[in-house]
Amino acid sequence: MSRIVLIILASATFTFGQSIETIIQKGHELAVVAMAISPDSNYVATASRDKSAKLWELNSGREVRSFLGHQASVISLDFSHDGKHLITGGNDRTVKIWEVKTGKEILSVVLDDATGYNKQYGSGQERINDVAFDPQGRYFVTLGQMVHVWEFPGGKKIKSWMVAQGNRGAESLSLSKDGQWLAVGTDATVIVYRTKDWTPVHTIKPRAYSSCGGCFTDQVFSPDNQFIIKATKQEVVRYDLAQANPVTTFSKHIDDVTSVDVSANGKKILTATEKVITLYSDKGDSLFTINPQLAGEVTQARFSYSGKEVLVACDNNVVLIYDATTGKKIHELSGFLNHRDKGGLTYDPNSYWDSYIARYIRYKNNLLLSRDGKTLLKGKFGNKLKKWDIATGKTILEFIGHAKAPLCYQYSADGKKLLTGGGDGKLILWNAEKGDTLFTIQSYNEPVFDVHFNSDESQIISSSWDGSVKIHDAKTGKRLHFFELKEGSAYVSLLSKNDLYVFTATLGENTDKLQMREIDSKKIVRTFEGHTDVVASLVQSRDGKKLLSASWDGSIRLWDVATGLAEKKFTGHHGAVHVALFNNTESGIYSAGADRIIRFWDLNGKVVKTFDGHVAEITSLILTPDEKMLISHSLDGVTKFWDLDTGKEFFEHIHFGEREWMVKNPEGYFNGTDGARQYIHFVNGLKTYSVDQFFHEFYRPDLLPKIFQSRGNNNLKGIQGKLNTAPPPGIKIATLPGDDATQAEVLVRITNTGSSIESLKLFHNGKSIPIEKSKLALPTRKDESTTYRHTLTLVNGTNTITASAINKEKIESDPQSVDIVADHGGKSSVCYILAVGINQYKNPRMILNYAKPDAESFGKIVNEKGSLYKSLEVHTLYDEEASRTNMLKKLDELAGKIHQEDVFIFYYAGHGSMVDNQFFFIPTESSRLYDLSALQKEAIEASVLQDKLKNIKALKQLIIMDACQSGGSVELLATRGAAEEKAIAQLSRSAGIHVMASAGSEQFATEFAELGHGLFTYLLIKALQGDADGAPKDGKVTIYELKSYLDDQVPEMTQKMKGKPQYPYTFSRGQDFPVVIDKD
Template sequence: MNRYIVYFSVILFCLFASAQNKTSILLSSTGHTGKIRDLGFIYGTNELVSVSEDKSLRWWNIEEMSLKEKRYLPDIIERSGSNYAIAINENLNLVAVGSAYNTLKEYAPVTIINNSNKSITKTLNVHQNNIVAIAFHPTDPLLISGDESGKLVLWDVSDVLSPTEINAINLSDKINEISFHPSQNIIAVATDSKLIEIIEYDPTNKKLKSNKPISGHYLGVNRVSFSSNGKYLISGGQDGYVIIFSQEGKVLKKISGLGHEITSLAITDDSEMAIAMTKVSGMGRSYTLPEGIPIAEFNGHSNTVYDAVFLKDENNNYLVASAGGLENEILIWNPINGTLSGKIGNGSAAVHNLEFVDNKLLINQTSNRQQYQYSFDLTDLVITPNPDNVISKNNKEDIKQLTPYLLKKGSINVKNDKDIDGRILSYYSTADEGILVGSDFTLSHYDKNGEYVGSLIGHTGGVRSITSNKKYWITGGEDEVIHFWLKEKYEDGPFASLYIKDDNEWVLWSADGYFASAGQGADHFGWLKPSSDDFQAFFNGSQFFSILFRPEEVQLSLEQGISVENILKAQGDRIFSINNIQRPAVALLEHPFSIDENNRSFYLISNGEVYQSDVAKITLPVKAIDGGSGIKEVAVYQNQKLIKSHQISSDERTLNLEYEASLLPGINKFSVIAINFQGIESRPDQLSVNYTGSAIATGDLHVFNIGVNNYKNSSYNLNYAEPDAKAFLEKIQAQSGNIFENVYAYSMYNEEVTKANVIAKFQEVIAKAKPQDLFIFYYAGHGTVDLESEFNDYYLVPYDVTQLYGNNEMLKEQAISAQELKNMLAEVSAQKQLILLDACHSGGAVELFAMRASPQEKAIVQLARSSGTVLLSASGTQQFATEFDELGHGVFTYALLQGLDGDADGGNKDGKITVNELKAYVEDHIPELSKKYGGSAQFPTGFSTGQDFPISVKQN
């Protein structure tokens, strides 16, 4: 069968399969993960809008360099949904998006969006090819769209709810860009021919017609733009020239010297300055108009710049936003001096190189192929930065790349189609003497005779790296994702996928939606639930954390090549289908707000996003609405720390609640979520309050430390839990006095440690701690999981618990559950909290642990995440914290003490140890210590939210 027939058959199959499945998984990081094809700036606001091949449409706040809104258009399936062009009409407050051809709908959509409420007003459906150019008239209610086939359509958008087609015309070449003249009824069209087509339009007679074209380029024209005063027309060509024409089409200036074809142009709204940017080199240059005199050069992008626009800052000075490079990022720079002002949306980077050595995946996300940034251990799901001692396996010596589109292996040739595949970016010799070929648009498998076998469909950007192990082909690309493909079932799509933002933030997800992650990694992927007439509903991975965060099962799945669902079925666990989700509940912070002094109200500052208050206590009204599966809990956070967890006992569909909050000086960021009975979280509703009242005195430190060496059931006894707890308290007291006004200790050991005593001691802390304080909870002893409960509840085990497993009534009555601990942490007012759990000891429990899958890591991470604390725990997946006689401590506390002594002081070596420095030190050194003294590396579990803060000062 012809290779292209096979290829498109596979695509069509995936398209219809995807439509049937209803919900699809995709990466959705802070930044774009595909080529950013077009930008638009809304003058008079701080909003920059971008569209990308990653299928998303995003609004950015250029003052804060942050993401404001993210949307996905309807019916995005597999290859459709890429967005190529954007236009903005400020008078009508409209955004128009031109997208790829939709196989199911059988048209390429022009989507009209109301920018005020970010809703779709209309979808226009006359194009039969990818729409790559779109423009609004600067003053009249007109829109024009052009596609790759050369079709040009003029629209009347005076009725924003029902735009109408005025006329269409077919040109002979692909359209690349369109520009309206501001005062004459003409349109300039850049095409793949050497000509700029000039199209006349007559709104009265509703006709488009070709006029005399403008010549000047000797290759295709990529960009064209009229100046806002109508005096100049500027074009950029595939020949590398920028040409400044008069409005009559006379060449005023022909500019060379950028070295590559021009891929983006922009003109200031005063018509006095222009910029041009290039393919491959990614450089840009600003010029005066109409003289074409160079002003400044910019070299910030690593590769092609797909679009650039002028912005205005708060002082009315011009800046440039340019999008491109292999990082798919937006750079903000100064066109007068060429300096970089900032980056928007830079999430991760393209995966340039992969290699598999000793069950570790070596990963390089820089263009320097001589080094690897990360090693990802598939056994322990641990990322190590800057791995050493790499032994390279060269599997490409027998393949030669002769041209950007041609490979040779022995006597066979593999040739790419320029339009279907694009350039060859990577290749790999397979065990059966075949070849995998990664390209701009495809990833293809060829046999030893050079015959096409099949396509691996899953990447949304060029595939730049390929490696393998016994079970998988592993690929990475410009979409920043690493895919694992089962060799015998690669037609089914990726078996698992990995995204790394940095070594502290990553997510690994399976094809059935279960995942393992570190840091805020779960925020970077999620599910689209289709809609036929509005933006698709996007559910973030974090919303399903309590259900789908299954690190042990994900690791086992990757190791064995068995789906997580089948592993869970074999274990008798509940299966959760993302396709059957109930709509999450909704929680909203209501307006207006009340203050406890004189019943004064908040008032808004100018940007409408931050409230002001000069009193320290406020009341937050919250409305919670049932989405179909009840409301189990409402949680309120201040600066990411849980301040109230409200367990709901009623079955009301709508609840109105109030919470009191004490403000800290400066900005206080509040958020609220509702959790339904499936364990699904709502998207957080957020607001910020700026407290302008009197400053609060320096904070205090509260340390509650517990150590249980001797248990009532002596088979559970430990050697170093009590000494570890005492040593930690002594160290933190000695080294924290210079940071805190007072240090308060709350301690208990051995038989003192009962549930009642722990709760009573917590009440002492709750009564004394203030919002500006730091609270540290240190626990050394046993921890356990009730595997009989629905959500595998986690418990800290006091002295008098005599049975770790098989007696859930005893655990409920005498142990301290994670939910109870979370509620007590919420009541502690201290905004900065650190939880240290040396609670995965072996002792007499080792046989019981060994007989069961260990869900402790999930429970511990969920505790940290839901409480908004920084948490460190002794051991990770299916491991046990170990006590070594040579160290005189458990390895966890030994590493803590070394770090607090000063070894964790990183960065600028300022003598202060912060929680993030301590976390990084412990995570790096526990594997080394446990391997040195015990023979095998152990990996701690860590999770942090919110700001970094100091806890210790190095003693000289």
């Protein structure tokens, strides 16, 4: 019998108190090959070649969790009849059953030689091609060369029989809804069995001669259990189950069929080929086709159980969702991994021809720690390398020079130089402190796999996919030695400590070898026999006498270099080991790999400690010089920081592509870029929560400094604790027609879920609109609900109305939205600008040079390029005019004349101040920046401005702030900067507007005489002059183009002018819209 592992859960009941999970919206890294829809149609499970299955919330598209444990591609899956369990089958010949609510594995069945396949039928291994649950919950079925029926939940085998002897096996498996029939598809034939006694009842062969041996066959039972629909390359036909007679032909020829499905009501049939999806009526008529226009192939298509959606799994690693009535795309299930810039490395891991090099390049994913332990460096940010500050999480330097992604890199011993090898075949030596290129060697035409300095850094050794190893002079770039490897490409290459020998770990079909060559003769002098798969990592001991290797065969080995013999073999990993290194005293070894667990071993081979937390394969490990912290990095872009004293993770840093990043501690507190928050959310059981629901309490721009001060030990109440005591309010939204076509009545139902509700928020196309407090009655008791009614004036086109509620603990409900389309002609928009610039202050020490010219220049450029508006009004307040009274009066005046269709832009250049977690705009009469009582009388607090902006009806609003602070120590300014960043973010979120601001306190809004402006406004004006007009260039500069330009250019220019990058604060809420247009 097969090997069975049954894992008994301590309890089948999980309350709201179970541990909350932080989920990164990663998506699949490799092809999605199968899907299953939960019985309630709320969730989708996907199986992928990346060795994982994932659960998604269909409505929101959020990734709920990953099911990790398979050691090869997951190729099939199915939900149990009650949706509580998920079964997965993989190319590791393993079937696993998981609890959906927790992700816990409860049963594992490994098909091995003991199943009887080898004994009865000779050579070869038994496959798993499909799995299915009995609709009645009594058993599950696995399919390969044989059918196996297993008891559920116990896992005892009930019945087995052969269906397709050979390496491939049968392709597909189906069970009727009533559980009375089992169908197996193989080689254009479907065999139907009666489950009562497992006897074959029908064998449905091709109706005409078929030359397609081994072609894929799929089938599905009708919901009424009366018919079976068979799909092959030859045809798609419905047969009656009584006599197996053909009833309806849907297609007489269908190339490269991948799946067939039927809607829950039996009215529609869905077929998928590698390129096209077709929907048919149950009468056989073609309704419409969906052509996803993919570079890859469609692997499967399924109806949701509601029948409203068609889900399409693809080779491009995503699931596309279409409206089942119109065929229009409405959504997709994907994550940041699906949208990363691949840096010109376009090898398709799903292609037979590219799969090997794609796999090898995938695991070139290393991190470097600077000599001072303050920064980390990594490649594969498009074609760039990035260096970021560990203490802030922010990028401080980019290395731009490779035409394709940098794959390998090493610092010089003093940390002043950086050596890199890229996918473009180039070797580049850099000034590591400035990012300048010292010289470039175009050494290869294929990707560089490894690059290192020799012991005195006079030479560079490198190896490439082209099968060669080269040694170059590190000063001139001249090639000194060339090795042509007959054994295959060197995945790892390293010079011995005495610089006399070269270690190479080569790739090749059944020839993966670890060898040592003498440099002058090029001869192999040692072959280290033992590893049976790719050697991914090599490290020498300090004295050069020992060699440590990590391999995809699952082992780590310690070698005696003098003899070539292994001294110790370390086993215990499940799957490939990607990295191993000595601890600083060389008394132990750290290792990690495909099983996502970091292990620390003593030299006797005993595991002393493990570090568990990654959910993707770990490819890099670094020990800090003081050995107090371990840094690990995985394929999904997550870098974790572990306290070695406690063995606990105290924070993680996540890169989401080239620009976005986030840091987070285990309690759920976070900091990061505005765009990063779309890729992270929280899950409790099956309930998902967006990060923004916890923004008020858990967004902490000062998170990392506080973590390092406390070493992760704090008394912060985590998200789990908040949810237990103060669950978010419930919210529902609906609309009714208004008195005429320009109006609608909005109804918002608010439910108290156990915590007092503090406020209601309502947004129209992303812009906050005032709540009529006289009509609002908030529920005060648990489970009580109230309804708020609001009459809304609609704009022409789509009106998106969004509502959310916040409780006393500052936990927000998940926003709910409804769309209303209005067609009443609309009005032409007017652009209103209020430009405030203050050079002159009552306090002479606060006088600025460029605030007024900056405001004047901004108004001028928008006026010159504002032809897209019906008209444009520029209102200004400069110097002594810019008093608190005048600024508030002007905002009230504009609120009386601005309409919904109009655009409002508020530009402010002057001082800003952050005191007691409140941000203040400083009018001309203010004389003290950090006196709270004075500021409350003389200045304008951000919440006051927020209320004024709510009263301005324009749905499209932008605030631009070039505000600076002065005075105080660097440490004090840094603290104020973190609070200022949060205050500006809250202003954007609460008012539903776009905010773009210079970094005022933390990084100084700097004035440069040579620019004639503050640096931020200098770049802002260049952007509006057309520099920010992105692809496709259409003469317009939109909000998001402007944001992207400032996010890129401000740090780049401040790096050049100050030697340190500054980062603007850019937060976007509401609609994108063009700010200017170039008439030329």
